[in-house]
Amino acid sequence: MKQPTSPPRWAQRLLGWYCKPELLEDLQGDLQEYFERNIRSKGVVRARLIYIVDVFKFFRFYTIRKPQFIDLLIQWIMIRSYVKTSSRNIVRNKLFSAINIIGLSVSMSVALLVIAFVSDLVSYDDFHANKERIYRLNTLYESIGEQKPITLASTSVKAGRKIQDGFANVDELVWMRNGFGGDAHVGDNVIPTGGLWASEKFFSIFTFPLLQGNPATALKEPYSVVLTETSATKLFGTTDVLGKNVKFDTINYVVTGVMKDVPKLSHLRFELLVSFSTAEILVAKTDPNFNEWHSVWSNYVYMLLPEKVDMQTFQTNLNALNAEENKKDNHAKFTISLQSLRDVSLGAHLSNEIGPKVTPLVVWIMIGMAGVIVLSACFNYTNLSVARSLKRSREVGVRKLMGAVKGQVMGQFITESIIISLLALAFSFLLFLFLRKQFLSLASFLDNLVSLELTTSLGVYFLTMALAVGFLAGLLPALFFSRINVLQAIKNLATFKVFRHVTFRKALIVVQYTLSLIFITTTVIGYRQYRSMLSFDLGFKTENIVNMKLRGNSAIAVTKVMSELPEVVDISKSLMVTSLGSMHGTQVKYKNSDDSAMVYLNKVDDHYLNIHEHKLVAGKNFTLKPKPGEESEVIVNEQVLKRFDIAPQNPEAALGEQLIVDKKKLTIVGVLKDFHYGTVEHEISPVILQYTEDEPGGYINVKVASKDLPATLAAMETAWKKIDKVHPMEASFYDDQIEQAYSQFSVMVKVIGFVAFLAICIASMGMFGMVVFTTETRLREISIRKVLGASERTLVYLLSKGFALLLLLAACIALPLTYIFFDQVVLRQFAYHASMGVVDIFLGACLIGALALIMIGSQTIRTARSNPADVLKSE
Amino acid sequence: MKGTNLGEFEELVLLTIAALVNDAYSVAICDELEKVSGRSAKLGVVHAVLNRLEEKGLVKSKLGEATSMRGGKRKRYYAITAAGKAALIRAKDVRDQLWSMIPGLSLKCI
Numbered sequence: 001m002k003q004p005t006s007p008p009r010w011a012q013r014l015l016g017w018y019c020k021p022e023l024l025e026d027l028q029g030d031l032q033e034y035f036e037r038n039i040r041s042k043g044v045v046r047a048r049l050i051y052i053v054d055v056f057k058f059f060r061f062y063t064i065r066k067p068q069f070i071d072l073l074i075q076w077i078m079i080r081s082y083v084k085t086s087s088r089n090i091v092r093n094k095l096f097s098a099i100n101i102i103g104l105s106v107s108m109s110v111a112l113l114v115i116a117f118v119s120d121l122v123s124y125d126d127f128h129a130n131k132e133r134i135y136r137l138n139t140l141y142e143s144i145g146e147q148k149p150i151t152l153a154s155t156s157v158k159a160g161r162k163i164q165d166g167f168a169n170v171d172e173l174v175w176m177r178n179g180f181g182g183d184a185h186v187g188d189n190v191i192p193t194g195g196l197w198a199s200e201k202f203f204s205i206f207t208f209p210l211l212q213g214n215p216a217t218a219l220k221e222p223y224s225v226v227l228t229e230t231s232a233t234k235l236f237g238t239t240d241v242l243g244k245n246v247k248f249d250t251i252n253y254v255v256t257g258v259m260k261d262v263p264k265l266s267h268l269r270f271e272l273l274v275s276f277s278t279a280e281i282l283v284a285k286t287d288p289n290f291n292e293w294h295s296v297w298s299n300y301v302y303m304l305l306p307e308k309v310d311m312q313t314f315q316t317n318l319n320a321l322n323a324e325e326n327k328k329d330n331h332a333k334f335t336i337s338l339q340s341l342r343d344v345s346l347g348a349h350l351s352n353e354i355g356p357k358v359t360p361l362v363v364w365i366m367i368g369m370a371g372v373i374v375l376s377a378c379f380n381y382t383n384l385s386v387a388r389s390l391k392r393s394r395e396v397g398v399r400k401l402m403g404a405v406k407g408q409v410m411g412q413f414i415t416e417s418i419i420i421s422l423l424a425l426a427f428s429f430l431l432f433l434f435l436r437k438q439f440l441s442l443a444s445f446l447d448n449l450v451s452l453e454l455t456t457s458l459g460v461y462f463l464t465m466a467l468a469v470g471f472l473a474g475l476l477p478a479l480f481f482s483r484i485n486v487l488q489a490i491k492n493l494a495t496f497k498v499f500r501h502v503t504f505r506k507a508l509i510v511v512q513y514t515l516s517l518i519f520i521t522t523t524v525i526g527y528r529q530y531r532s533m534l535s536f537d538l539g540f541k542t543e544n545i546v547n548m549k550l551r552g553n554s555a556i557a558v559t560k561v562m563s564e565l566p567e568v569v570d571i572s573k574s575l576m577v578t579s580l581g582s583m584h585g586t587q588v589k590y591k592n593s594d595d596s597a598m599v600y601l602n603k604v605d606d607h608y609l610n611i612h613e614h615k616l617v618a619g620k621n622f623t624l625k626p627k628p629g630e631e632s633e634v635i636v637n638e639q640v641l642k643r644f645d646i647a648p649q650n651p652e653a654a655l656g657e658q659l660i661v662d663k664k665k666l667t668i669v670g671v672l673k674d675f676h677y678g679t680v681e682h683e684i685s686p687v688i689l690q691y692t693e694d695e696p697g698g699y700i701n702v703k704v705a706s707k708d709l710p711a712t713l714a715a716m717e718t719a720w721k722k723i724d725k726v727h728p729m730e731a732s733f734y735d736d737q738i739e740q741a742y743s744q745f746s747v748m749v750k751v752i753g754f755v756a757f758l759a760i761c762i763a764s765m766g767m768f769g770m771v772v773f774t775t776e777t778r779l780r781e782i783s784i785r786k787v788l789g790a791s792e793r794t795l796v797y798l799l800s801k802g803f804a805l806l807l808l809l810a811a812c813i814a815l816p817l818t819y820i821f822f823d824q825v826v827l828r829q830f831a832y833h834a835s836m837g838v839v840d841i842f843l844g845a846c847l848i849g850a851l852a853l854i855m856i857g858s859q860t861i862r863t864a865r866s867n868p869a870d871v872l873k874s875e
Numbered sequence: 876m877k878g879t880n881l882g883e884f885e886e887l888v889l890l891t892i893a894a895l896v897n898d899a900y901s902v903a904i905c906d907e908l909e910k911v912s913g914r915s916a917k918l919g920v921v922h923a924v925l926n927r928l929e930e931k932g933l934v935k936s937k938l939g940e941a942t943s944m945r946g947g948k949r950k951r952y953y954a955i956t957a958a959g960k961a962a963l964i965r966a967k968d969v970r971d972q973l974w975s976m977i978p979g980l981s982l983k984c985i
Contacts, residue, residue, distance in 0.1 A: 023926075025938070029948030030901050030918060057919045062926050 005044060007035050007051040015055045020065050027058060078408060079415065086416035090423075096388065097420065099769045100381050100473075103762045104424035107370075107377040108469065109431035110758060113439060113452075114370040115461050116432075120450040121358055124265045124345040128207045130304055133171075134341040137163075137301040138350060142333040143598075153300065153350040158293045159321075159336050160301035167317055172304040174201045177279050178354060179298055180272075183552075183726060185247035186235045190726045193231055195270035197279040205304045206268070212242045213257025222277040226257035231271040253278075264451045267345040267355030293325045296334055300354055302341075314338070356449045369755045372515050376759055378473040379508040380766035381417060385477035386505060387773040389484075396481050397489030410478040417474025418467060425466035443747045506802075509770065510810045512763040513848070517814035519756035520844030525822055525836055526749045532834035533742050534735075538579050539675025541613040542738060546702040546716065547577045548731035553724050555694045561719045567706040572607035575698040577734070580741040581679045588688065589660040590644035597643055599661075600677050600685055603692035609635075609672075611703045618651035619670030622691045631691050634659055634666035638674045640686040661688065679741060680832040701734075709733070760848060767803065768855050775799060775863040783868035795864035800856045807852055811845050881966050885933075887912065888924050889963055892934060893955045900939070900950040901925060925953060933959035 012028070019027060031054055038047035090097045125131055137159055142149040160175040181194025202208075203215035210218065211229065218226050225246055232239045232255075235246060239258050246253045253274065262269055284290040305314075315338075322335045339347070349359050396409055440447045550558060555573045562568055576584055588599040606622045608614075622633055636659070638651065647653035651671040658665050677687045692698070706712040713731065720729040732740075739746070775782075782795055790798075819841055827833050881889065891907050892899040901922055908916040928934045939950045955963075 025948050026901065026951035027922070029945035029950060030922070032946040032948060033902050033944070034918060054919070058922070060923065062923065 005039060007031070008048055011052045011055045015058070018059060018065060019063050023063055027063070031055070078411065082412045082415035083419065085412060086419050089416060090420065093388070095772065096384055096769065099384065099765045100377075100420050101424050101427065103377040103380050103765050104374075104421055104469065104473070105427035105431060106758055107373040107762060108421075108424055108428035108466065109435055110755070111370040111374050111465060111469075112428055112432040112462055113435050114366045115465060116436070116452045116454075116458055117366065117439075117450055118363055119458055119461060120265060120452060121346050121363065125267055125341055126265070127263050128341070130205070130207070131341055133305050133307065133309075134205060135303050135305055135338045136341065136344060137303075137336050138339045139296045140333075140335040140337065141296065142335070144331055144333070150351050151348075152296055152352045153339075153344075153354055154296055154352040155299060155301050155336055156293050156296045156334070157299050157301075158291055158295070158325075160299070161291075162321055162325075163301070163303070166321070167314070169306055169309050169314065170303050171306055172201045172204050174199050174205050174302050175276060176202070176300045176302070176354075177276065177283070177298050178300070180274050180279075182248045184235055186245075189235065191234055192727055193235075193271045195272035195274065196268070197276045198273045199276035202273065205302055208259050208262070211239060211258045211260060213255075215257070218257035219273060219275040220277070221254075221256070222275060222281055223251060223253045224256040224275040224278075225253040226259055226273040227255055228259055228261045228271055230261050232258050251282075267357075269355055294329060294332060294334055297352060311338075356445070358449070369752075373755060373758050373762065374469055376512050376515060376762045376766075378469060379512055380762060380769065381420070381473035382476045383505050383508050383766055384769045384773065385413075385417075385474075386480055387770060389480065392481065393484050393489045396484050397486050400484070400486045401490065406482040409482040409484075413478035413481055414471060414474040417477070418470030421466045421470030421473065424469075425462065429462070442750060443743055445744075446747075505770070506806055509763075509767065509803075509806050510813070512759075512766060513807055513810035513852075514814045514817075516756065516759040516763045517810055517845055517848060518818050519752060519759050520848060521815060521818040521841060522822075523749060523753040523756045524844045525818070525840045526745070526752060528837070528840050529827070529830075529833060530742065530745045530749055533680055533745065534739055536676070536680050536832065538680075539614070539673060542579075542734035544704050544706075545611060545734040546704060546713070546731050547699050547734055547737060548702060548716070548720075548729065550696055550698055550700065551724065551727045551730065552696050554696060555698065555700055557723055558700055558720070561723055562700065562702055562716060565712075565715050565719060567704045567712045567715065569703040569705050570607055570611050571703070572611045572701045573605040573692060573695060573698060574608055574701055575601075575603035575692060575695050577699055577701075577737060578602060578675070578677045579679065580737055583678060586662055586688075588640075588644075588686075590646060590657075595644070597686065599640065599643075600687045601661075601690065602677070602687070603690045603695055603698070605691065605693060608689075608701065611701055614675060615673040617671045617673050619655045619668070621670060623669070624691070625693065626691065628693070631664070632667055633669045633691060634661065635670040635672055635689040636668055637672045637684075637687045639684055640688060641671065643686045659688070661690070666690070676832075681830050683831045702731075756844075760851070764851060764855060767852060768859070771803065771856050771859045775859055779863060779866065779871050782863055783866070783871040786864075786868045787872070792861070792864045796857065796860045799860035799863065800853075803852070803856050807849060811849070815841055815845060881933075881962055884920070885924055885928060886963070886966055888921060889928060889933060889955065889959055892953050893960075893963065897952070899953045904953070928959070929953075931958075932956060933962055 015028065015031070016024060031051060034054070035047050035051050038050055042050070128134060136153070137155040139152045139155045139159075140149055141152055157175055157177075160173060163170060164173045176199070177197040179194075180197050182192070183190050184193050198219055200217065200220045202219055203210065210226075213226065218224060227235065227241065227246075229239050232241050235241075236244065241255050241258060244255050246255060256275075259273075280290070287295070289295045318336060318338070326333045326335070345356060346358055346360060346363065350357065399409060399412075436452050440450075440452065548558070548562075559571045559573070563571055576582055584601045585598045586601045587596050589596045606625065609616070609621050616635075617638065619635070622635070624633055626632065636654075640646070640659075641648050641651060641654050644659075646657050646668075654668055654671055657668050659668065660666075672687075672689070674684045675687075676684060678685070702716070704712050716731060717729050720731075778799070782799075785795060785798075819836070822836060827836075887908060888904060891904050891911070895903060895907060901918065904925070905916045905918055905921050908914075908921070925934070925936075929936060933956060934953045935956050936951050936953045939952050941947060941949050
């Protein structure tokens with residue numbers, strides 16, 4: 001093959017575009033001369049490269065063509081002409097316009113939703129005047145020889161103090177602690193509420209304006225409380241409450257400030273703030289480790305750094321502090337690090353997060369899905385426009401004859417696509433308003449996370465997106481039409497290659513269908529996996545069990561009232577509800593006093609095992625019913641025996657062995673068959689059950705036998721009111737709670753399902769359009785074939801063969817991809833999952849296939865049945 | 876006024892144009908400069924200088940005849956103007972004057 005010996009065309013064109021006409025010719029000649037010289041001395045490739053570099057080098061002030069006023073004026077006049085002809089075209093081709101406007105508006109409404117969502121996430125905590133300078137301390141917790149290290153959003157009080165005292169470049173520092181809550185007593189008024197403990201610098205770091213009180217001193221004294229406007233109104237009926245008293249438990253707190261409500265897009269959320277000095281007094285009493293380096297679980301430290309802070313020095317200091325403190329502890333390492341407030345609500349996943357958190361991956365997935373749908377709709381536009389080239393090339397030819405240059409033809413086609421995308425924007429905005437409501441009600445955490453409210457900047461984003469989409473969709477048709485050869489278009493349309501770019505168009509269809517197939521298969525597999533999670537054999541029974549939160553009431557009293565209901569069969573007590581994702585852990589040792597391990601714990605009474613139908617491998621239920629603090633029995637699962645190597649092959653032999661739990665010696669009286677303490681994503685771990693008779697912070701589990709479950713719940717509610725008038729009853733069926741625990745998956749399935757639905761609709765519309773245009777163009781050919789004796793069946797086969805092949809190709813790409821993705825990536829995340837069936841994989845494909853075949857079939861049959869005489873006569 | 880003084884490279888280019896007489900176009904100027912001075916003269920630099928000299932009125936240019944060389948593009952030939960000539964002579968005078976002030980002995984010592 002002969003190497004091209006001319007400089008790259010695009011570089012030549014670029015030069016011609018920017019260079020002043022009076023300088024151009026000479027410059028072109030010079031570059032050409034050098035180019036020829038370089039070919040001889042350095043070879044073609046380098047010569048071309050040098051040419052390109054030179055073209056860019058000559059982009060200088062004295063060579064650039066200055067824009068001329070008259071050009072701008074012509075542009076302006078032409079835009080009006082573009083708009084006029086474009087709108088005529090849109091009105092004339094109703095099917096074409098409808099397919100595009102519907103497709104684009106549906107896809108854009110999803111994009112609008114994603115834009116609103118992301119823009120909300122990005123603007124989290126923007127109301128803090130010093131957002132850029134606020135940092136939080138995170139803690140990396142590494143326990144020697146155990147588990148994976150975890151990063152916590154929380155840290156120790158000691159770390160905060162060390163930094164405040166020892167570090168030079170910290171402007172302000174605040175420490176907080178979560179978990180303040182209880183019943184607030186104001187006179188006879190009792191209202192449950194909660195919030196954070198926070199130290200006095202809170203208001204100088206964060207921008208939460210105080211309506212009343214002094215921000216500098218409000219959180220200084222012990223037993224001071226700052227209320228939000230809403231909670232003040234709730235407690236007192238007014239916001240004018242400075243100096244009034246609120247009672248929690250037996251302690252009086254003085255209201256030292258009233259602040260504006262916390263904005264929705266704040267990662268810190270609370271109804272009230274209590275001075276941290278209170279926590280130092282109250283918590284330190286019960287927790288001797290309060291001020292220790294390793295007490296990192298519920299404290300948060302935020303700081304305000306100076307504008308020009310030397311992060312390197314800061315990090316060096318931090319490292320020194322970490323090294324010094326971690327010397328003292330041999331079992332675990334706690335390494336603190338800084339995190340900017342910008343990354344707090346949109347960043348990597350952390351444990352013990354104080355507020356809502358979304359990982360960037362989720363955002364990228366959403367953007368990706370919206371992008372795919374929008375792109376799919378753009379493909380439709382491109383495909384259909386190019387397919388119509390036969391009808392429009394004569395128009396373009398005339399335009400060019402009248403003197404239109406390439407740029408103007410492109411301008412016209414781009415204007416047309418932009419008008420369509422703007423029309424679509426109007427429709428999609430209405431759809432967006434509807435979708436927004438649906439999206440927020442999809443799951444409570446979404447409603448909690450974002451508001452999706454309309455702002456000016458959001459409007460600007462929407463418009464920008466519509467323009468970008470219009471440009472993108474129109475670009476290829478514009479390029480295509482602007483290159484049309486005038487003479488060919490005017491003189492002899494028959495030689496005009498209508499089916500040019502067919503491969504390209506086919507490729508677009510395959511891409512569309514591949515994506516649709518991936519989405520629908522994902523939905524089907526995801527849904528089946530989700531169902532199998534709900535009906536998973538957890539190792540115990542959950543049917544007809546109502547778990548009721550005690551909310552501080554005595555379990556014995558509540559049990560007494562509930563057991564009076566006729567529907568109630570049996571009642572047990574428990575510290576927590578298993579299999580929902582929440583966990584309680586404790587340190588357990590066996591003989592060898594060095595080997596201690598974290599073991600999950602539940603405290604239950606002697607009815608618990610029966611109600612949940614747990615299976616005992618060996619031993620028996622609790623029998624002693626001891627008073628609190630006198631427990632001596634423990635029931636373990638098989639994993640505990642494995643972990644401590646207590647007669648692993650023979651559970652019977654493990655009975656009577658002693659475990660040391662929280663420094664107490666407990667005898668193993670029973671061994672449970674393994675069950676799922678956590679969710680099915682996690683492996684089954686060691687679990688112990690301890691006896692409890694009354695756990696006011698826990699639950700009672702009520703087994704009911706009733707046909708009318710809602711009525712039973714209502715009866716329970718009435719019974720509950722007899723005991724607790726302040727707190728509403730919080731009770732739900734175990735099965736519902738499990739469904740709730742996996743609600744994130746149901747949300748995912750719903751979202752992906754919706755996206756799949758849209759993708760299929762858009763791809764189908766595009767396919768429909770293509771089929772219509774192709775059959776229309778081939779109408780004469782079909783008629784001639786018919787006259788010559790072709791049967792309807794062969795004609796339908798002829799017309800639909802191509803499309804069916806495309807579908808098959810798409811399926812061949814999409815299905816293995818999805819399968820591998822699930823097999824290798826998604827399902828690996830779940831320790832226990834059902835296997836994928838053949839049905840799961842092919843169901844979606846069959847559905848799409850059927851849909852497409854109906855569409856193709858109906859059109860081709862119509863064409864095949866047309867009367868050849870009518871068609872041929874009219875020519 | 877800034878435009879009245881010649882830069883060192885401007886002076887070289889101007890001299891080259893004068894030396895090439897009827898064949899002074901950009902590529903030839905580059906080649907000649909390279910040949911005489913021994914240092915590489917980049918087209919971009921020379922082109923910019925030529926443009927500046929023309930703006931200052933020291934050279935004038937016209938397009939030549941089209942040939943099949945250079946991809947059919949015409950060459951732009953440069954010729955020195957009276958002002959250019961004056962500027963060259965002035966520059967030479969300044970140098971001559973300074974040279975004449977150096978005693979022969981001390982120059983040899985350096």
